[in-house]
Amino acid sequence: MLDIRTVAIDPPSASKINLAIADIAIHAALFIPTVWITWKHGKAGMVCWPIFLSYFPLRFVSDAYQIVHRNDPEIPNTVVIMTNAGSIACLTLALIGIIYEVYVTNLPTVSLWTSRTNETNSNTILPLPPKRWTEKIILGITHLANTVGIGMATYGGSPSATGAGGVANERLNKIGNCMMLFVMFGICWWLWQTGKRVTNMRPHHNFRFAKHMYRAACAALPFQLIRVGYNLTYALNRIPSLDPVMGTFLTRFILMFVMQLGVAVALVVGGWLGMGSVPRQRLEAY
Secondary structure, eight states: OOOTTTSOOOOOOHHHHHHHHHHHHHHHHHHHHHHHHHHHHGGGGTTTHHHHHHHHHHHHHHHHHHHHTTTSOOOOOHHHHHHHHHHHHHHHHHHHHHHHIIIIIISOSOOTTOOHHHHHTOOSOOSSOOOOHHHHHHHHHHHHHHHHHHHHHHHHTSBOSSSGGGBSOHHHHHHHHHHHHHHHHHHHHHHHHHHHHHHTTTTSTTHHHHHHHHHHHHHHHHHHHHHHHHHHHHHHSOOGGGOTTTSOHHIIIIIIIIHHHHHHHHHHHHHHHTTTOOOHHHHHTO
């Protein structure tokens, strides 16, 4: 790996600067409806939409920093590293949150481990509050694993002139990225379980809204899988063209910009179409 202290580094290309400008404009357009979505979902969406909302300032800071420093050498720095890590974390946690909102908050009170037969017969609201410890454990484990993974990858993958592979701790970097990918595999399983539950709840008042949010999660998942998989690929084999900062324009456009935007658009659409859901607690009061 090249030592950036001794090698002349060019500033970012005009294409990358234009991409940063476009990124700000597109995310600014998505930010406005996201504020309204966050407000409308309220307490039911607390583990999703406030986290998703925090993704946008990270993108604004990252892109604005690059635009302001367009004439400086294109090298990794704290702002870029932290905002990229934060963006990945926010999107993964928002994806977990929307599944949790669909699975636990809006549909009838059925545990994750309830049989298919019982799910089919439980389209009326149960009179007693459920014990959803299984879902809460899944939520806690995925949040913890993703947070630890992103922390390890961010620290371990930070540039270092003396570290092996040009990073502070190559082993931590690989382990952290592996953890984030395993979290994504866990989300795939949870999404599959959620899909079975949503399908069995057609007569329920919130079925249509839950279906929209579920489909949004399904649409967003492949984009985030590719985004996290790209990070792991680069951690395992540091190909210069795949560098998230100094790599090619196509790397930044396809593997970063398109993937993150795909997740953001899917979540905004799903959140907007799911705003009419009635929280389970209010339905139980009727």
